[in-house]
Amino acid sequence: MSKITLNNLCLDFPVVSETGASLRKHLVRIGTGGIIASDHAKTTYVKALTDVNLSLVEGDRVGLIGHNGAGKSTLLRVLAGIYHPSAGTIRREGSIRTLFELGVGVDHELSGRKNISRLARLYNFNLANLDSDINKIEEFSELGGYLDLPVRSYSSGMQLRLLFAVATLYPSDILLIDEVFGVGDSGFQVRAKARIEDIMREAKIVVMASHSKEIISSFCNKIIRMEAGRVVELKNIKGDF
């Protein structure tokens, strides 16, 4: 049984900036993004998430939408357990896989092959299958001999091929996706999209942030609209919304 429950969840980022002194005088909202606030201890912070209440259950395919800085990526990282709430609670049941900027856990000095072993441990893969996993990743990423070279010698698209191939090798109960649909060159994009569709089918709960209405309407059955760190709309959708 997989589920995610958030109760009155808030997340503030403390920020040190040259303009901090003047910002501290006010509670301000500047066009886009979370609210910039201050407290009596004279700390400036960005209120990235405010009083988020959510209950996600099996079958939910949620599209997170909202302007730049609305809090989509922050919410995904809270769901992933990367960020901890400043207030409120989160409860999660089920294994989690993230498709974020695809950089976490990589050592650029190590070869692609050694990085696969690192990531396999990070993602809790069954290490008894490591050799066959590496073969599958080699096949999907089409990196060939580059897998024996340090990752620092890869182009950004090649790094992405490697990381994507590892992160999507196995399905998980909960799948969190942050704007990764445009990854790689056009040939890779077609295969990446098919792979994402496969692991989405097997995941019990999917939450994805995207600015593309087309992607959200083709993959999601719910949308959550965020504004300045708050959930302002949650509704079921079928196709276009």
Ligand SMILES: Nc1ncnc2c1ncn2[C@@H]1O[C@H](COP(=O)(O)OP(=O)(O)OP(=O)(O)O)[C@@H](O)[C@H]1O
């Ligand atoms: N590491 C950080 N330190 C300070 N503030 C941050 C940090 N990360 C995000 N923020 C702030 O939190 C708010 C939410 O940012 P977030 O990245 O979650 O927005 P988003 O909806 O994903 O935006 P976009 O569509 O531009 O990717 C913004 O006001 C942003 O400035």
